Amino acid sequence: MSDDSVVGPGPGSGHQQGRAETPEERSDRNWNELLQELRVMQTGVQILTGFLLTLPFQPRFAELTAYQRGVYLVLVLLSAATTGLAIAPVAMHRHLFRRHMKPRLVTSADRMTRAALVLLTLVVAGVVSLVFDVVVGHGAGLVVGGVALVALLALWTVLPALVRRRR
Template sequence: MTQEGRRRGRDESKEERADRMWGELVQEVRVAQTGVQILFGFLLTVAFQPRYATLAHTDRVIYVVTVVLGASATGALIGPVSLHRLVSGRMVKPQAVRIASWMTFTGLLLLLATTASALLLILRVATHSSALSWLVAAVVGWYLLCWYVLPLWIRRRHTTHPGAGAAPPRREAGGDDRAPG
């Protein structure tokens, strides 16, 4: 097989790669921003509802924590926009992509915590079930599986490193490790 046939990935410069990664990141952030902004907007209205005054102290504490988490998630997920605007044209896009990626990852963790906290509050107010904690834990587990475990598993299992060529053949049970040939 020729070198061209074995090559994986893109033939792009550092700057082209940063441009592509920035575009991908912006698309990802748009999805998360919409969700966190809608959730945060609804959370802001709760304190102005008549029923808020009747909430138990614990529920008010959960509400305050949820609002702070939502505000923090919003800040982290909008942060890449401000970062881009302030460093645009300064020849630091690869570094900006790394920092924006970190902000997005942090924002998603905060969004997970906000959603879990909001779910806990809603279920506490709507029901008085003892299985409530288990239900919230199950939803958080599902989010962790979808948002982190599966993507990290795919990343670990299917990533090839630059210069490594084609991925090594997978070992089959009872099979030979050597490449055919």
């Protein structure tokens, strides 16, 4: 979600920062921006979860080692939790609709979305690790899964922090 208070020239430019909007308008804008982000994330999470749920029905699934089956089951649980967190803001909106609680809704939905992104990072890195483990070997699975985890953390956490700091 974008910063809800600063738009325009950077610090030291001599220009006033911020938007001329009421708290209600800010909540509406933040909610709409969050919904756009959730639409992108929900699609990916649902596809990934669907992929994981079909694996036990594949002939080669029986050949997985105990370790691979354990990793798979953890990934299914993490993926289900990610799906739940990514959809929870919509359910929360339904329960709070017309109750004049949009600022609290936006704050809660933002926290749930952040938590879902953390879980999604683990699920994606875990799936990459599992695939490499099955196809190439256990060592490759650990290395590539670790690289995927670091890359996703860099893209989804470090890069935004760098952009925010350079503003």
